[in-house]
Amino acid sequence: MKKIAVITSGGDSPGMNAAVRGAVRAAIGRGTEVIGFLHGYRGIMGNEVVPLTSKAVGGIISYGGTVLRTARSKEFMTHEGRQQAMEVLRENEVEGLVVIGGDGSLTGARTLFDEYGFPVMGVPGSIDNDISGTDFSIGFDTAVNTALEAIDKIRDTAYSHERVFVIEVMGRRNGFIALDVSLAAGAEAVLIPEVPYSLLEICDNLRAMRQKGKRSSIIVVAEGAARASDIKDFIQKSTGFEARYLVLGHMQRGGSPTAFDRVLALRLGAFAANRLLSGFKGEMAGVDGSKLVSHPLSYVLSTERSIDPEKLLLVEVMAQ
Numbered sequence: 015m016k017k018i019a020v021i022t023s024g025g026d027s028p029g030m031n032a033a034v035r036g037a038v039r040a041a042i043g044r045g046t047e048v049i050g051f052l053h054g055y056r057g058i059m060g061n062e063v064v065p066l067t068s069k070a071v072g073g074i075i076s077y078g079g080t081v082l083r084t085a086r087s088k089e090f091m092t093h094e095g096r097q098q099a100m101e102v103l104r105e106n107e108v109e110g111l112v113v114i115g116g117d118g119s120l121t122g123a124r125t126l127f128d129e130y131g132f133p134v135m136g137v138p139g140s141i142d143n144d145i146s147g148t149d150f151s152i153g154f155d156t157a158v159n160t161a162l163e164a165i166d167k168i169r170d171t172a173y174s175h176e177r178v179f180v181i182e183v184m185g186r187r188n189g190f191i192a193l194d195v196s197l198a199a200g201a202e203a204v205l206i207p208e209v210p211y212s213l214l215e216i217c218d219n220l221r222a223m224r225q226k227g228k229r230s231s232i233i234v235v236a237e238g239a240a241r242a243s244d245i246k247d248f249i250q251k252s253t254g255f256e257a258r259y260l261v262l263g264h265m266q267r268g269g270s271p272t273a274f275d276r277v278l279a280l281r282l283g284a285f286a287a288n289r290l291l292s293g294f295k296g297e298m299a300g301v302d303g304s305k306l307v308s309h310p311l312s313y314v315l316s317t318e319r320s321i322d323p324e325k326l327l328l329v330e331v332m333a334q
């Protein structure tokens with residue numbers, strides 16, 4: 015291939031820049047020109063081209079967010095939108111595309127591949143870590159550490175005032191962030207969308223903990239499981255314990271990526287570009303343990319990634 019393009023799409027995640035750098039420098043190293051489109055699929059349709067030279071991706075490895083910007087495009091979900099995108103790709107003589115993003119963005123890549131046979135390679139970029147075919151998606155580790163730092167601080171004030179704190183973390187369809195953060199922060203309970211919970215049981219546990227002398231508690235809620243404010247109200251009414259809540263929100267998506275995310279992103283970006291240039295297409299790069307792997311997008315997008323029940327149980331056991 016003489017020229018390939020790279021986009022970042024959907025919700026940004028820390029480490030996306032490292033993935034762009036990995037893809038760009040791996041391709042340039044093989045004599046291939048690289049361009050980027052700003053704002054994901056929207057930028058392809060609008061021909062928002064930027065040259066991606068080796069120099070252009072210098073110094074970005076430590077930045078959070080994405081220098082290529084990002085967007086969620088409704089227009090690209092239409093046939094006309096994709097037709098337009100294909101015309102722009104052809105006009106720019108782009109022969110392959112690396113898409114860095116979450117499930118929506120990977121679905122877009124798969125559609126381009128299915129409808130037009132266009133060579134695409136996906137790179138999993140999402141703080142949610144809900145993408146199949148990889149143990150980790152780019153940004154998850156940083157998001158967990160960001161949430162953890164906040165919860166450690168909340169723990170200090172919760173302890174001092176002897177309060178219950180309900181903390182809402184991101185994850186509208188799943189509890190991967192909530193679960194890992196709960197284990198790392200030593201939370202007393204975790205509520206995730208995948209598993210039914212009983213607030214009455216949680217209140218009973220909080221009372222039992224008080225009896226044993228534990229006078230402050232942290233409860234982590236994934237945004238898709240419940241609203242932290244509602245949980246806080248229920249607990250306060252039901253137990254009489256003083257409670258507060260905090261929604262961590264989009265701060266979990268920002269910040270400089272951890273070393274783990276930088277290395278992961280760099281490896282996945284370079285691997286995706288290399289596979290594309292070696293003739294593979296319609297796949298997503300991922301990690302299985304420490305090994306790089308690649309799976310068809312059709313497999314990735316039709317397989318659910320499920321939470322580890324052992325981790326959920328461990329939160330309970332550790333809270334005793």
Ligand code: F6P
Pocket residue numbers: 025116140141142184185186237267
């Ligand atoms: O998919 C990543 C994510 O951060 C989810 O955890 C969250 O529910 C969603 O994006 C928020 O999306 P937006 O940035 O559009 O508010």
